[in-house]
Amino acid sequence: GESVGLHLPTLSVQEGDNSIINCAYSNSASDYFIWYKQESGKGPQFIIDIRSNMDKRQGQRVTVLLNKTVKHLSLQIAATQPGDSAVYFCAEWALGGGADGLTFGKGTHLIIQP
Amino acid sequence: GAVVSQHPSRVICKSGTSVKIECRSLDFQATTMFWYRQFPKKSLMLMATSNEGSKATYEQGVEKDKFLINHASLTLSTLTVTSAHPEDSSFYICSARGTSGGTGELFFGEGSRLTVL
Numbered sequence: 395g396e397s398v399g400l401h402l403p404t405l406s407v408q409e410g411d412n413s414i415i416n417c418a419y420s421n422s423a424s425d426y427f428i429w430y431k432q433e434s435g436k437g438p439q440f441i442i443d444i445r446s447n448m449d450k451r452q453g454q455r456v457t458v459l460l461n462k463t464v465k466h467l468s469l470q471i472a473a474t475q476p477g478d479s480a481v482y483f484c485a486e487w488a489l490g491g492g493a494d495g496l497t498f499g500k501g502t503h504l505i506i507q508p
Numbered sequence: 509g510a511v512v513s514q515h516p517s518r519v520i521c522k523s524g525t526s527v528k529i530e531c532r533s534l535d536f537q538a539t540t541m542f543w544y545r546q547f548p549k550k551s552l553m554l555m556a557t558s559n560e561g562s563k564a565t566y567e568q569g570v571e572k573d574k575f576l577i578n579h580a581s582l583t584l585s586t587l588t589v590t591s592a593h594p595e596d597s598s599f600y601i602c603s604a605r606g607t608s609g610g611t612g613e614l615f616f617g618e619g620s621r622l623t624v625l
Contacts, residue, residue: 437617438601493554501550
């Protein structure tokens with residue numbers, strides 16, 4: 395079964411607000427984490443990644459936080475825009491985590507309300 | 509960034525026919541490509557690993573005779589769904605890992621939606 399899961403299947407936020415998408419993982423051996431964005435009918439798009447020796451990493455409007463103590467990963471999107479509407483997947487990478495090394499979470503559908 | 513292209517993006521076929529989906533790495537050489545299947549509102553499910561010049565490695569439960577994979581060059585892998593049936597209808601996605609390898613450095617294609625009537 396999957397070792398990475400998301401707390402909420404759907405998250406609805408107002409345009410301009412900040413969004414926080416959460417992810418729990420169970421493999422303490424995972425040493426690399428990635429957030430992907432998938433728009434309807436398209437393949438996953440890399441957003442941001444973080445290695446296990448870090449607890450925070452920032453990109454453009456996005457921040458990923460890693461709490462290894464509680465095996466928790468989050469994606470923060472600042473000032474959400476309509477184009478942010480998508481399904482967001484977290485993925486963890488670990489040796490033995492599959493041929494591609496990745497274990498995907500179930501996904502959170504982010505809906506941006508006008 | 510690196511680009512992975514899939515073709516066709518959509519295909520509709522009749523039950524019993526075979527369908528080929530191509531996955532190309534456009535600006536890098538990919539020694540390894542992966543094929544995934546995704547059902548509506550679900551996460552990606554790894555089907556198989558395609559290695560250039562060797563046989564594909566299939567995940568447990570995936571029929572290798574049903575889903576034929578060929579990785580004839582460093583830039584092209586193909587997935588052929590043989591004798592397709594309605595239950596094969598799905599969104600198929602490929603990813604490619606560059607020759608530099610690395611952890612999680614996968615680039616995904618845009619996906620191919622197969623509908624079997």
